Amino acid sequence: MQNFDLRAWVYVSPHFDLKMIGKSIISQIKGQVEGLHDLQSVSNSLEEIMCGRSCLIVLDDLWESSCSQLTDLLQMLSNFKKESMIRIIVTTRTEEVAGKIGTVTPYKLEPLSDDQCWALFKNISFLPGCPLGEDEKNVMENIGRDIANKCQGVPMAAQALGFMLRNKAVGEWKNVRDSDIWSGSSTTDDVMPSLKLSYYQMSPYLKLCFSYCSVFPKGFEVHRGHLIQQWISLGFIPPSPDKHITLEKVGENYVNELLGMSFVQYSTLTSLSTREDTKNSMLLRMHDLMHDLGRSVIGDELLLVDGEKEYSSSNGNYRYALVLNHEGQMAVCNDEPAKLRAIHFSECPEIQLSLLHKSLRILDLGKCPRGNLPASIGKLKQLRYLSAPDMLHKKVPKLVTSLSKLIHLNMSGSIKISTLPDSIGKLISLLHLDLSGCCKLHSLPESFGGLTNLAHLNLANCSLLETLPKSVGKLRSLLHLDLSGCRNLSSLPESLGDLMNLSHLNLSNCSLLNTLPESVETLRNLLHLELCGCTGLCSLSESFGELVNLSYLDMKNCYDLRSLPKSFGRLCELQYLNLSGCLKLNLKVDIETICCLTKLQYLNLSCCPSLMHIPESVNNLKNLHTLDLSRCNWIERFPKRLRGMTSLKFLLIQGCSPWLQQRVRESQFKNDMLTLPKFIVQRTASGICMSSNISLLHAVHAAELEIECLENVTSIEEAAAVNLADKSVLVKLVLAWTPAVGRVVEDEGLLRELHPPGNLKFLKVQGYMGTSFSGWMMNMASCLLHLVCIEMVDLPRCEHLPPFGQLKNLEQLTLKRLPIFRKLGTEFCGGSGAFKKLREFTLIDLETLEEWVTKASANGEFMFPNLHKLEICRCPRLRLKPCLPRATEWRIQASHEIIATKYAVGTSFSLTLSKLHVTECLLLSEEWALFEYLPALEILEISNYQKKKLPDSLVFLVSLRSLKIDISTNNSQEELCDWLVFLAAISDDRRLAVFPSPNLTALENLEISLNDESQRWCKKHDRWTLQNVKNKPTTFFERQVANIQKKVGQSLISYIHAIKQLAERLAVIGLGQTLRDEEIIRLILDHRLGSEDRTLVMSITSCTDDITLNYLYAHLRRVNGFSLSDTSQVSDTLNSPTSDNESYHGSD
Structure with missing residues (x-):
């Protein structure tokens, strides 16, 4: 496939909007669309972005058939002054649109064959081990083939019907086959008969749940749990005859049914390596065909109000309302009938609500800007579901607590809320309460225990919350409790043990929590416990072993944890255990206990310095698929054979001793076991053919990969087969070639195929011999949105770098050993608004680098506007133009030109730099010009200073509070004494009007490494700090x-x-x-x-x-x-x- 500099995928939908299409492309490529208020500005921005570049644009689901509109679309995307290569792929459901917009013969996606449809249908409808007689099975297969043939080759239809008919009797199969729907009229705009049949076969309650999903706009994403809460609020979920099955559990079953039929689907695919509870937090969406089916079913019960279109109400049967892009008074809330049950607002700034509908069950303000709840909220006595995040109230309004039927309340991110009203306990029907991110909330009232039906409580990142009331033990229905990030929470009440139904408890980053209550042993239903980052936790009681159903335990970075209780071995259901970073944990003994947990699948012992041996008993862990020993540098014993660990797939030994790495290589493992994250590419011979082992990475889904010796890859196809772009869990990637070694495949072509996934956060490229970079590296801003750190090392032919400046989340950037790299110019930024989040910039061994243009634009915008730490080592020719960069902390080593350069008066003063470390500078004392431009410098350290006279320009550092100098030459005692007194004079004289403020004391502390004679003088006269210096001379x-x-x-x-x-x-x-x-x-x-x-x-x-x-x-x-x-x-x-x-x- 041809490589492109830029790529964009736009979902067009039946609502054709040129401006929105253009803005979607710009946002994907540039990352920002501010100031684009009309079509002309959008067109100008597109031309600026695409001119002279190659670009691939996919327009998905185009419905517009107007020739004039399609002409305008093509003109907007291709009519540029400069030569560009624009390739546009269009998907559409109509041949008319394809014929009008296509410049080549359209490719018509052929439907599945009848046999393929039957195979899909059969695979879903016949469950393994289904007790069917041979005759009955033959009859059902014949009927099933007939049904599959009627699906018109559409896989979604075959899947929906197959799932719907599983476990059904022969008679129901016949009813579907012989339904009159199949003979009804069908056009390209009609919903397919097969999908209608699937809908008609649903239970009445499931029909309601499905049709409600079409209330949201096409392409919507909704939280699975929130959708279930809305179904419950509308009465769509009937109670189960089994009193032990909650409404939420029934709702989960409904979601699973819709998923199985493809009537809803997960928004994104998940990896097998994700946590066990990930499914509970997944986003759901609808396929367009299913959305069309839902809208056809819901009919005139849905009211659509778009602020960009004229609104007219003509129906008195509306039950649901979707309000988009609306400002000001919301008339629909006053004019529409009492039947209205749910209102969803999206992108409605400064909405003014006057809610008079006493029958309203759902009010969703989730996608509106910050504001306040309307005063009429208390009148909605039937309200069950209220989503109002990011409100500006200082406390939860009392009017809300009068809504006695409320089951779902979300006020997350309301940063001003400090207290809850005592009346909160009146919400006795509440099932779900989300106050996460209410960072000023400091306590909960005792009445909180009145929420006896509460099942989900989210208090994450309530950073001022200090304790929980004893009444929390009355929340007997609680299943999920999230207290992560409550940094001031120092203890938990013993009443926590009364939460007998609790299954998920998250205490991550509760750094003041030093112990768990003894009553935790009674939480026998606890499945999932997170203690990650509880840095004050020092021990677990023996009662901890009573959590016999615990399957997931994360204690990462519990720095003070000393030992595991003896009862830890009784956690026989444990599958996931993370002890990474438990620096004080005594694993000399505890490792044997861990090896008794035979159901473990994931074990992380990385960064545990006390781990000195892996016992033979590790072979008991027959179900373990991942063992992480990264940075366990003291391991002295390791089994020669791990034959008992038959499920082991990944062994991570990054940062371990060379002895352990060699021992692992010599150990007898299964052939398909990999030691990660380091992977060394090696060539293998098969007959006369040569290949490499890089293909083994195809099945790997690890968070970190360090691929070394890439010069051993023997073909582009090998690299392409790895499919790095599909490894969504990968966050750290190192691509390394060995310098000055022959290659079979050119580095440029190989790098092009090693396209990382969009979730990547760390990228290091080392030893790359190419003169240019592939398309994905030149277009990182649109394909690697989450990249935080980049290192470019040992690039012998690199003269120009990619435009890293457009990576809006980049925080760290390192350039090391680029021997022909000469200028760091504005092309490095890639446009305006560059490097907004960059905090650390490091330049090492760039001997030919001569110029760094510190301003990114003509309007004076700094290249790194938020830089914190700047390190420049061994860049002897480097000059900064036109001025010093903006940073707060510098380290300069053997880079003389930076220190010697003089600037025009008033153009280059750094008012942000507060800390500077200079080392290995051989300039004469009068050549140190840099200090003249650093009036805000507070801390200065000079190492390895070899001149007899200190720099003259030190006198300009009037804000200096701390000075450390390592003097390696033999300064005379008299010179030193005079200099100390001189420093005291400028630091303590407060009479001079030129000092910034009357309380400025400047230097507070002085530390000098001296020869023996000078040290004796300073000790004798007690001159180590300036406060002791007396007899000051003239100022x-x-x-x-x-x-x-x-x-x-x-x-x-x-x-x-x-x-x-x-x-x-x-x-x-x-x-x-x-x-x-x-x-x-x-x-x-x-x-x-x-x-x-x-x-x-x-x-x-x-x-x-x-x-x-x-x-x-x-x-x-x-x-x-x-x-x-x-x-x-x-x-x-x-x-x-x-x-x-x-x-x-x-x-x-």
């Missing part, structure tokens, strides 16, 4: 003025010029405002040659308007007894700008 500014006087001699005019320029220069670099007049007066009077120069006095009076004549006269009379006279020459000099030829360049 810094007094020294400067005195130095000026020596430079300019007896010329009064030159002297005044020098004083003015000193003041202006100090103001520009951020030392404060311009020197106040009284300061200039004091400096001049203190250091001028004689008081007889009374002409000087009048010259100062006219230098600024900020000082009054009375103040000056009183001051001068007190000091020298001067009287005022006029000398216009000096006055003009002080009021005029300093000329370049008279500028002063004295020592600063």
Whole structure:
């Protein structure tokens, strides 16, 4: 398949909107669509993006047949001034549309053959082990073939009917085959008879549940659990005759039925490696055909209100309303009949609700911007389901607690809510309560225990919540409790043990929690327990072993956990165990206990430093498929044979000792077992053919992969067969070639086929010998949206890098050993708004890099606007243009040009840099220009300093609080003493007006690595910190003025010029405002040659308007007894700008 720079997939739907199609393409490629309010701006943006590039666009499900509309569509996507290669694929259900828009012969997807339809139908309808007699089975097969032949080759129809008829009697099969629906009229716009038949065979309640799904717009995604809650709210789920089966359980069965018939489907495919409870949190969606069927069934019971279209109400039978893109007063809520049961709002900013429908059961504000609930909410006495996340209330309104029939309440993300009303306990029907992300909620009232029917409680990330009320034990119906991220929760009440039905408990990242209550032993129905990140948890009681049904236990990063209880071996149902990062856990003993858990399928012991051996008893774990020993660097013993571990697929030993890695290679494993994440590509010979083992990665679904020795791949097809793009669980990928080694396949072609999945967060490319990058690397912004970290290492032919700047989630970027890379320019950004989240940027061993353009655009936008840490090592030629980058912490090593470069005054001062570490700089003390531009620097460390004199520009670091210097030369004791006293002078003198504030103390601590003689002097005189330095000499500014006087001699005019320029220069670099007049007066009077120069006095009076004549006269009379006279020459000099030829360049 041809490679494209850009790709986009647009679901068009019957609602044809050129602007929305264009914005969808732009959002997928560029990631942002701000400011595109009309079709012309959309077209201009598309031209800007696509000009001169190759692009593949898929327009899925196009219905529009108007020639003028289709012409406008093609013109918008292809009429560009510059040469571009645009390929457009269109899918449509009508040959008319295909004929009008197609430029090549349309490809018509052929239906399944009758035999293929029958095979699919049979596979679904006949369950394995079904007790059918031979005669009965033959009869059913004949009927089934007839039904399959009527499905018109549509696999969805065959699947729906096959699932619907499983376990049904022969008579029901005959009824479906002989139904009159098959003989009804059918056009391309009609719902297929086979789908109608499947619908008609449903139970009455299931029909209601299915048709309700079509209330949502096409392409919708809805949370599985929330959908069930809405069905319950509308009375669509009948109670089970078995009192032990809840309404939610019946709802789960309904969802499974609809899934089996393909009437709904999961929004995304999941991996086998995902957690056990993932299905409970999956999103569901409807296929378009099923949506059409649902809309045909629901008929005039659904009211659609689109704010972009004219609204007219003509029907009194509406039961459901879908409101889109609406602003202002919501008229439908007032005008429509009392039969209205559910209202869903989507993209309705600043909606003003006046809810008068006392019969309303569902109010969904889930996709509206932040706001407040309407005051009329308390009148909705029949309301069962209220979804109002991100509200601005400071507490849950009392009106809400009057809704006694409410079963679902979602106010998640309401960041201002701090308390719940005592009346919350009145919501006795409540089944589901979501307050997650209410970060100011600090307590729950005792009345909370009144929610006796509550089954799901989500308090995740309520970070101020300190404790739970004792009454929480009254929530006997509770099944799921999520307290993850409650960082201030320090204890759990003993009454927690009264939650006898609790099956899922999440305590992740409750960092203050140091123990679990003893009563936890009574939670016999607990299946899933998460303690990940409970850093204060130090022990588990012996009663922990009473959780005999526990199947999932995550204790990752429980740093203080010391040991497992002896009863831990009684967790006989445990399948998933994660002890990664339990740094203090004593696994010398506990490893034997773990090896008794024979049902384990996943075991993670990574980063456990006490793990020193893997016992032979590990062979007891016959069901284990993944064993993670990553970064267990102290393992000294490992079994020679692991023949008992017949299910083992993945052994992860990243960061382990070379001994262990060698031992694993020598151990006798099954041939198909892989040691991950490191995978070394090796060539294998089969007869006269040569191939590589990279094909083994085809079946691997791991979170991390480090593929090394890619030069051993023997064909492009081998790499393509790995299908990296389909490995959705992969988040970290390393692609490494061995430098300067021969290749069978060119690196560029190989990299093109190793396209990672969209979920990738970490990417490292090493040893790549190509001169350019493949399409997916040039288009990362649209295909790798979640990428956080990139490392590019050892790229000997790389002169230009991909436009990493458009990766909107990128936080870390490292460039290392790129020997011919010369310039870091604006093309690196890929456009405006670059590197919005980049926090760390590292440049190492870029010996030819000469220029870094620190501004990304002409309007002065920084290339890295939010950079925190910048590290530049061994980049000796690098210069920063036009100014210093914006960062808060730097490390500069052996990169002299950065420190020596001088900038134009006022253009390159860094007000963000607070910490700097310089090492291996061999410049002379007077060549250190960088410090002149760092007025906000607070912490400075200089390592391996080899000059006898410290940098002159240190005096500009007036915000400096801490200074550490490693002096490797033999400075004299006198030089050191003078320098210490000088630092004390500039740090403690608070009289000078140029300092930013009167409480500035500047340097607070000084640490110096010295030779023995200087160390003895400092200890003797107690000079390790500046606070102890006394007998300070003249201040810094007094020294400067005195130095000026020596430079300019007896010329009064030159002297005044020098004083003015000193003041202006100090103001520009951020030392404060311009020197106040009284300061200039004091400096001049203190250091001028004689008081007889009374002409000087009048010259100062006219230098600024900020000082009054009375103040000056009183001051001068007190000091020298001067009287005022006029000398216009000096006055003009002080009021005029300093000329370049008279500028002063004295020592600063």
